[in-house]
Amino acid sequence: QKEVEQDPGPxxxxxxxxxxxxxxxxxxxxxxxxxxxxxxxxxxELLMYTYSSGNKEDGRFTAQVDKSSKYISLFIRDSQPxxxxxxxxxxxxxxxxxxxxxxxTRLSVIA
Amino acid sequence: NAGVTQTPKxxxxxxxxxxxxxxxxxxxxxxxxxxRQDPGMGLKLIYYSVGAGxxxxxxxxxxxxxxxxxxxxxxxxxxxxxPSQTSVYFCxxxxxxxxxxxxxxxxxxxx
Numbered sequence: 001q002k003e004v005e006q007d008p009g010p011x012x013x014x015x016x017x018x019x020x021x022x023x024x025x026x027x028x029x030x031x032x033x034x035x036x037x038x039x040x041x042x043x044x045e046l047l048m049y050t051y052s053s054g055n056k057e058d059g060r061f062t063a064q065v066d067k068s069s070k071y072i073s074l075f076i077r078d079s080q081p082x083x084x085x086x087x088x089x090x091x092x093x094x095x096x097x098x099x100x101x102x103x104x105t106r107l108s109v110i111a
Numbered sequence: 112n113a114g115v116t117q118t119p120k121x122x123x124x125x126x127x128x129x130x131x132x133x134x135x136x137x138x139x140x141x142x143x144x145x146x147r148q149d150p151g152m153g154l155k156l157i158y159y160s161v162g163a164g165x166x167x168x169x170x171x172x173x174x175x176x177x178x179x180x181x182x183x184x185x186x187x188x189x190x191x192x193x194p195s196q197t198s199v200y201f202c203x204x205x206x207x208x209x210x211x212x213x214x215x216x217x218x219x220x221x222x
Contacts, residue, residue: 008151032209043115043201043213044154088153092209098144098169099209103153 003027006089006102015111019076023089023102026070030091030100033065035074038086038104047087048074079109113137115214117202123220124192132187132217134202140212142205143185144169145177147198148216154201160185192221 006023013019021035031052036044048063050056050072056063062075072091076083089102118133136143145157146169156169160179174196176188185204189196197220203211 006153034209036213041216043203043215045213046210049210098156098159099211101154103151 004089004091004100004102007105008103010106010108012108012110013079015079015081015109017079017109019079019083019107019109021074021076021087021089021105021107023072023091024070025072025091025100027091027093027100028067028070029093030067030070031094032092033063033072034090034099035061035063036088036090036101038088040085044088081109081111084108115202115204115212117200117214117217119217120215121218123222124189125222126192126194128192129188129190130192130219132189132200132202132219134185134187134214135183136185136202136204136212137183138204138206138212139182140204140206141182142207142211143179144203144205144211145175145185145187146201146203147171147196148201149198157187157200189219194221197221 004025035048037047038044053067060077064073086104086106088104090099115136141162144159146154158177160166200217202214205211
């Protein structure tokens with residue numbers, strides 16, 4: 001079993017839809033969870049950062065962590081064509097261990 | 112603030128040639144990283160550094176070398192290029208391990 005699993009997509013949705021992106025993981029020591037957004041031919045940029053379980057909201061984006069199920073989600077409300085990108089989840093056990101990345105989910109929002 | 116800069120943007124190498132990928136950050140971050148990203152494979156850590164003079168291997172270090180003589184610079188050296196090193200290379204830096212800032216990437220093709 002891979003340490004972090006992420007459905008690669010592609011995922012195509014109409015503008016205005018609610019998007020749900022997910023990752024599962026096997027290492028119960030993971031405590032720090034991140035979502036990065038990567039536009040085509042660009043470097044990843046940090047979108048959301050959460051610690052331990054719970055929800056975090058930032059504008060149209062909500063990150064959710066369920067440590068009991070080893071499952072994290074990113075929700076995008078009122079999706080826009082500008083949200084079209086690859087979304088990578090990343091996680092680490094402590095502040096001093098390397099990040100482990102998912103393979104990324106490619107999202108297209110169609111106008 | 113330029114953030115993380117990488118040069119060159121593109122490079123084609125012949126098998127057996129060597130080259131150095133340059134990375135510079137102006138955020139005074141202690142942590143710096145080199146990743147490679149292959150299509151559909153996510154980000155894999157090659158080497159990282161926790162400060163000037165200190166480097167350590169990541170998940171896929173074979174065929175690469177690094178040095179960290181200053182806080183700002185973290186060059187990645189390929190000594191004997193092989194087709195398996197065809198990839199997109201990203202440099203990143205961070206104040207803490209988790210919130211990493213990425214450069215724009217270097218696209219390398221080895222023929």
